[in-house]
Amino acid sequence: xxxxxxxxxxxxxxxxxxxxxxxxxxxxxxxxxxxxxxxxxxxxxxxxxxxxxxxxxxxxxxxxxxxxxxxxxxxxxxxxxxxxxxxxxxxxxxxxxxxxxxxxxxxxx
Numbered sequence: 001x002x003x004x005x006x007x008x009x010x011x012x013x014x015x016x017x018x019x020x021x022x023x024x025x026x027x028x029x030x031x032x033x034x035x036x037x038x039x040x041x042x043x044x045x046x047x048x049x050x051x052x053x054x055x056x057x058x059x060x061x062x063x064x065x066x067x068x069x070x071x072x073x074x075x076x077x078x079x080x081x082x083x084x085x086x087x088x089x090x091x092x093x094x095x096x097x098x099x100x101x102x103x104x105x106x107x108x109x
Contacts (some may be wrong), residue, residue: 006056006074006075006076007070007073007074007075007076008039008040008041008042008054008075008076009039009041009042009075009076009078010041010042010043010044010046010049011042011046012040012041012048012049013039013040014037014039015037015038015039015040015051015104016037016038016100016101016104017035017036017037018037018053018088018091018093018097018101019035019036019091019093019097020033020034020035020036033057033058034055034056034058035055035056035058036054036055036087036088036091037053037054037055037076038051038052038053038054038101038105039051039052039053039054039076039078040052041078050108051104051105051106051107051108052078052079052081052084053079053084053087053088053105054076054077054078054079055076055077055079055087056068056074056075056076056077058074084105088101
């Protein structure tokens with residue numbers, strides 16, 4: 001599954017992958033990946049809102065849907081804007097990756 005195929009609220013769109021990490025959680029379920037990304041959600045009227053930091057676990061196992069998902073379709077969890085910088089700072093990004101993330105996040109369209 002491609003991150004571009006994951007549902008963004010209101011029919012919005014995926015903008016930029018900030019960090020994608022593959023982990024083995026030693027649970028017997030195989031590998032689990034998580035993704036932190038910039039998305040551009042739409043409101044209830046279909047109008048674009050400000051860009052947001054979002055994340056999800058792509059998961060493993062037979063469904064391959066990860067979490068969160070809505071009615072069996074992979075979706076993004078939107079991070080509260082007050083937490084965006086703390087999450088970006090915790091990702092150990094290179095200066096270039098950090099700058100790109102901030103640039104994508106601050107754009108209005």
